[in-house]
Amino acid sequence: xxxxxxxxxxxxxxxxxKNAVLLAHYYQEAEIQDIAxxxxxxxxxxxxxxxxxxxxxxxxxxxxMAETAKILSPEKKVLLPDLKAGCSLSDSCPPHLFAKFxxxxxxxxxxxxxxxxxxxxxLSDIVCTSSxxxxxxxxxxxxxxxIFGPDKNLGDYVxxxxxxxxxxxxxxxxxxxxxxxxxxxQLRREHxxxxxxxxxxxxxxxxxxxxxxxxxxxxxxxxxxxxxxTFIVATESGIIHQMQLASPHKTFIPAxxxxxxxxxxxxxxxxNTLEKVYNCMRFDLxxxxxxxxxxxxxxxxxxxxxxxxx
Ligand code: 13P
Ligand code: SF4
Numbered sequence: 001x002x003x004x005x006x007x008x009x010x011x012x013x014x015x016x017x018k019n020a021v022l023l024a025h026y027y028q029e030a031e032i033q034d035i036a037x038x039x040x041x042x043x044x045x046x047x048x049x050x051x052x053x054x055x056x057x058x059x060x061x062x063x064x065m066a067e068t069a070k071i072l073s074p075e076k077k078v079l080l081p082d083l084k085a086g087c088s089l090s091d092s093c094p095p096h097l098f099a100k101f102x103x104x105x106x107x108x109x110x111x112x113x114x115x116x117x118x119x120x121x122x123l124s125d126i127v128c129t130s131s132x133x134x135x136x137x138x139x140x141x142x143x144x145x146x147i148f149g150p151d152k153n154l155g156d157y158v159x160x161x162x163x164x165x166x167x168x169x170x171x172x173x174x175x176x177x178x179x180x181x182x183x184x185x186q187l188r189r190e191h192x193x194x195x196x197x198x199x200x201x202x203x204x205x206x207x208x209x210x211x212x213x214x215x216x217x218x219x220x221x222x223x224x225x226x227x228x229x230t231f232i233v234a235t236e237s238g239i240i241h242q243m244q245l246a247s248p249h250k251t252f253i254p255a256x257x258x259x260x261x262x263x264x265x266x267x268x269x270x271x272n273t274l275e276k277v278y279n280c281m282r283f284d285l286x287x288x289x290x291x292x293x294x295x296x297x298x299x300x301x302x303x304x305x306x307x308x309x310x
Contacts (some may be wrong), residue, residue: 007274008035012280020056020079022277023048026216027238027269032060032277039242041217042068042114043129043309049073049230050306052232058281062087062268066288067118071298074290081276083286085268089201091229092171093150095119097155101147105167108145111136112301115173118290122297130200131215133158137166141310153177157200157207175236175266176201182260184209187232187256194253195228199235206234206255221224223247236266 001007012035015022023045024029024036033039038048042065049057049069056077059066064087066080093116097128102110102123112124113133121127128136137146137158148155149169152174159166177198184206188196197219198210208214212222223231223243233240234255254264280286290298 001275001278004279006129007278011035011274011278011281014278015271018056018281018284019054019283020058020211021048021052021054022058022060025062025068025238026220026242027236027266028060028272029238029270029274030241031274032272033241035237035274035277036060041129041131041215043131043215044217045069046072046114046129046302047306047309052076056279056284057280058277060272060277061085062090062266063288064090064115064117067290067298068114068121068302070119070288071295071302073116074292074295076206077284078288079280079284080286080288081273082271085271087268088172088174089113089115089151090117090120093117093120093169095123098149098169099123101149104146105147108147109140110147110149112149113144113151113154114230114302114305117284118294118298120150121301122294124301125304126308127301129215129305130154131218132305132309134161136205136305136308137162137164151201153203153207154200156204157213173201175264176234177203178205178257178262178264179206179234179255181205181209183256183258184232184234187253191230191232191253193228194230194232194251195222195226196232196255197222197234198255199306202234210234219243220246223250223252235264236269237264238266238269 050072110124148166149173155168
C-alpha cells in the first residue's frame with residue numbers, strides 16, 4: 001500500500017462504489033470505529049446485518065459475527081478484514097464434542113451464546129447474546145430443561161439471575177478471565193467514588209463486586225446515564241473509546257489483568273486494521289461463506305432470538 005494513501009477517504013469511496021456497509025464491534029480499534037456506519041454489541045450488529053440494504057457487509061469484528069451476518073443475509077457478500085480473527089470462547093466449544101454432550105441431556109432445549117461457530121448454532125434451538133440471555137431464558141416455561149453454552153461465566157450469571165438450573169458447557173473467553181480481583185480491589189481503594197462495571201463473561205468473583213453488569217452496549221449506556229465521574233471497566237478495552245466520546249469529562253480506567261505483562265485487548269478483535277479493512281474492500285476478500293444447509297439450520301435459532309428481542 002502506498003504510504004501516502006488516505007485510507008479513510010479510500011474506504012469511504014469504496015463504500016459508495018460497492019454499496020457496502022461497514023459494521024464494527026465496540027472492541028475494534030478506535031480508528032475503525034470512527035469510520036463505521038454502525039457500531040454496536042453482538043445483538044445490535046446482527047440486527048443491522050439482518051436489515052441492511054447494502055450489497056456488501058464489511059464486518060470489522062470476529063469470524064462468528066461475520067458468519068452470523070452471512071446466515072441472516074445469505075444473498076449478500078460478507079467480508080472479514082482478517083480471516084484469522086477468531087474467538088477463544090468459540091474455540092472452546094468444538095461442535096462434534098458439543099453434539100456428544102447434548103446427547104447426554106435428551107429433552108433439553110439448547111441455548112447457545114452467539115460467540116460460537118455456525119455449526120454450533122445449527123445444533124441449537126435458540127441463540128442469545130449477552131444483552132438478551134436472561135430474557136431468552138425467561139421466555140421459556142419455568143420447567144423447561146435447558147443446556148447453555150459455550151460460556152460458563154455468562155451461563156452461571158444467567159443461572160443466578162433467573163434461578164433456573166441450566167446445564168453448562170465449560171467454555172470461557174480468555175479476555176474476560178484475565179482480571180485480577182486483588183488489583184481491582186487496590187484500584188477501588190485508590191478511587192473510592194468510582195463505579196466498577198463488568199461484562200457477564202467475567203468470572204463470578206469479579207461480577208460479585210460489580211456495581212453494574214451488562215453487555216458492551218449496556219455498559220456504555222450505564223456510563224452515559226450514571227452521574228459518577230470515574231468508572232473501572234472490566235471488559236475488552238476497545239469499548240472505552242465510545243465511553244470517552246460520549247462522556248468526555250469522565251474518567252475510564254481499564255480493570256487490571258492478573259499479570260502486569262498482560263492487557264485486556266482481545267488479540268482476535270485487534271487483528272483487524274484500517275489497512276486490512278481497505279484491502280478487503282478493494283479486493284472483495286477474504287469473504288465469509290457457509291454451506292447452504294448450515295445457513296438454513298443456523299438461521300432458525302438466530303431468528304428465534306431476534307423475534308424474542310424485538
Ligand atoms: P457484546 O458486545 O454482545 O457484549 O459481546 C462481547 C463480546 O465478547 C463479543 O466478542
Ligand atoms: Fe471472543 Fe473474548 Fe475476543 Fe469476544 S473478547 S471475540 S469472546 S475472545
